[in-house]
Amino acid sequence: MSLDTVVEDIRDEARARAEEIRADAEAQEDELISEAEADAEAIREERAQEVEATIEQEREQMLSSANLEAKQERLGARRDVLQEVRAAVEAELADLEGERREELTRTLLDAASEEFDDSDDVRVYGRADDEALLADLAEEHGYEFAGERECLGGVVVESDTSRVRVNNTFDSVLEDVWEDELREISTRLFEDQ
Incomplete structure (x- = not known):
């Protein structure tokens, strides 16, 4: 068995585990976005009685803040999922018999x-x-x-x-594969997002 085959086997295991986790990551991301959008809408309605210029200014500020927070939380969730995938691959490698x-x-x-x-x-x-x-x-x-x-x-x-x-x-070997394939792993986990 060549080193390439070992690397491909590790890649295949990582990809399979990534697909299993992908659905959970999508659900987490949708929930974070929904919460951020709901917060932004509530803030807009609360300020509806104020001067139109003040309403627009505050709405824009809060939307930007909510979007940034949602983006940060989404990135944190993605990082957590990638760490879970890595830990799962390490566990599978350690358990090989x-x-x-x-x-x-x-x-x-x-x-x-x-x-x-x-x-x-x-x-x-x-x-x-x-x-x-x-x-x-x-x-x-x-x-x-x-x-x-x-x-x-x-x-x-x-x-x-x-x-x-x-x-x-x-x-x-895992470290080399992980570094070389991190973008591909991330794309597979979070495609369509």
């Missing part, structure tokens, strides 16, 4: 291995729960499992001999 976890970890270790010479003394680090898997995969490459690193999965591979360190953790 069995053959799927082994396949992704092997792919990431294979990709990292390309950075090292055969003569390098290479150490592999990873998630504590993956110790047995990482020890087996490291041994297959002639590497040493050297300990745990706080991550969702994947590998950190390093060698003092060549002074190279490769971070191929699920976290780093």
Whole structure:
């Protein structure tokens, strides 16, 4: 399995989770807009008895304020939804098990291995729960499992001999995908808004 396939799998998982959350985000946004419009209308009616110029001036000020507040709340709601999607993807990555976890970890270790010479003394680090898997995969490459690193999965591979360190953790792959695809994720979540 290539790194591109891993990245695409992560993208697909993020997109699927994004679609699930999209409906909730739309409902939140509609409610915020309705409340802001209702507030603006109530303010206009309350000032109806005042001088026409004062009414128009205050109405414009309040509409602008309400629209700005609604926009800020909508942006905050979108940010919250994106954080929920990210957390859900991280949870799914952390919960991967069995053959799927082994396949992704092997792919990431294979990709990292390309950075090292055969003569390098290479150490592999990873998630504590993956110790047995990482020890087996490291041994297959002639590497040493050297300990745990706080991550969702994947590998950190390093060698003092060549002074190279490769971070191929699920976290780093997700971060790259998230940064590259944030606009697309946001568009999918909030399209038609």
